[in-house]
Amino acid sequence: MIDFNDQNFDQQVIEADLPVLVDFWASWCGPCQAAGPIIDELAKEYQGKIKMGKLNVDESPQSAGKYMVMSIPTVLIFKDGKEIKRQVGFPGKEGYVKILEEILTNG
Amino acid sequence: MDNQATVYDLLIIGSGPAGLTASIYASRYRLKHLVLGSQLGGAVSWAAEIENYPGFKKISGLELTQKIADHVQSLGAEIENQEVVSLTKNKDFFQIKTANNQIFMAKTVIFASGTQRRKLNIPGEKEYLGKGVSYCTTCDGAFFKEGKVAIIGGSNAAAMGASHLAEFANQVYLIYRKEALRADPIWTQRVQNDPKIKIIYQTNLVEILGDGNKVTGVKLDKVYENQDQLILDGVFIEIGGVPGTDLVGSIGVKLDEKGFIHVEADMRTNIDGIWAAGDVANASGEFQQIITAAAEGALAANSVYKYLSKTKGGVVNEKQH
Numbered sequence: 001m002i003d004f005n006d007q008n009f010d011q012q013v014i015e016a017d018l019p020v021l022v023d024f025w026a027s028w029c030g031p032c033q034a035a036g037p038i039i040d041e042l043a044k045e046y047q048g049k050i051k052m053g054k055l056n057v058d059e060s061p062q063s064a065g066k067y068m069v070m071s072i073p074t075v076l077i078f079k080d081g082k083e084i085k086r087q088v089g090f091p092g093k094e095g096y097v098k099i100l101e102e103i104l105t106n107g
Numbered sequence: 108m109d110n111q112a113t114v115y116d117l118l119i120i121g122s123g124p125a126g127l128t129a130s131i132y133a134s135r136y137r138l139k140h141l142v143l144g145s146q147l148g149g150a151v152s153w154a155a156e157i158e159n160y161p162g163f164k165k166i167s168g169l170e171l172t173q174k175i176a177d178h179v180q181s182l183g184a185e186i187e188n189q190e191v192v193s194l195t196k197n198k199d200f201f202q203i204k205t206a207n208n209q210i211f212m213a214k215t216v217i218f219a220s221g222t223q224r225r226k227l228n229i230p231g232e233k234e235y236l237g238k239g240v241s242y243c244t245t246c247d248g249a250f251f252k253e254g255k256v257a258i259i260g261g262s263n264a265a266a267m268g269a270s271h272l273a274e275f276a277n278q279v280y281l282i283y284r285k286e287a288l289r290a291d292p293i294w295t296q297r298v299q300n301d302p303k304i305k306i307i308y309q310t311n312l313v314e315i316l317g318d319g320n321k322v323t324g325v326k327l328d329k330v331y332e333n334q335d336q337l338i339l340d341g342v343f344i345e346i347g348g349v350p351g352t353d354l355v356g357s358i359g360v361k362l363d364e365k366g367f368i369h370v371e372a373d374m375r376t377n378i379d380g381i382w383a384a385g386d387v388a389n390a391s392g393e394f395q396q397i398i399t400a401a402a403e404g405a406l407a408a409n410s411v412y413k414y415l416s417k418t419k420g421g422v423v424n425e426k427q428h
Binding site for chain 1: 153167206
């Protein structure tokens, strides 16, 4: 699990070779606390296929602003530097798996 | 994991105050049990501040959740962060399947899965979700610093939400369809006295407006200060919950006319071996409080204990102590 932030976002997310899942969260957000451990599990299950990490919107407001994240938890998935999928709210593990499988299948 | 071999005395579905309190009592009754839930704390974890739970003058929902969960775990019970996807009954036991494809068997079930947020179902609501439309003031209030926002609803949660939003935004409109808020007077007075909050009564939203990228305002069903539109940065929807009863419907659990699980005074449902507690059940009417949920969880666990003591050959763990 990687901590993304305003400083390393370009290098870690935009320039990455694999698709990247970014979990936008904050300490005050209840549903984010539910999503966090699920993202941890998924990071292990999809190791080598999809890179995953978290971005604290309180500490990295520029990235949240740039990608218009106005609700958390929000998960964005990037491929080749571009946002290809957005999930607002916590959809449960099933919900995330569905999105990840779709991305791996459809490229 | 080899869960198929284990038969629990009790499976608790839901990890909010009802489910967690049921677990505290179940532990003390030495029932072999497990809590399964997809959101620890349930709706409570969304609350900015709770001021009506005895023993705590003021505590955040997240902190109270953590304290209750610590209490549960200190008694040796496990809380699994798993979503239940099916509930069936074979000859002797209930069988529960989770999103991780794990299967759990139990003699009894307490269903405490709470509610899901009610939606307005108006144009723009879905389109601008996460782009100014939100259902969680504690999560998203901070994105609207110095902005203009509206919050829809008249309950304690709506008034609390308005008050929380006023800590960030410059202007908060609290919009409610009736002529008076249904929040407790202590909350009503607080929002009435907050210079940043304007209450608009007897008004509904017709549409959430946006520029394609984000929310720009709302359209009202009547004129307010000479206009039927408000210019806004965000819209928060706080109009209560709908019970999540899909799982129990398939097994024949009786619901009331509003869709909540019908329970008797001891929290039993019409299905032998299934109890319900908390916001999903109709025990407290629409008075959905943490303390009522906790009390119902305790009652349900007590009923399960009595039931297992009389039937099914007693409880599994009784010999341990």
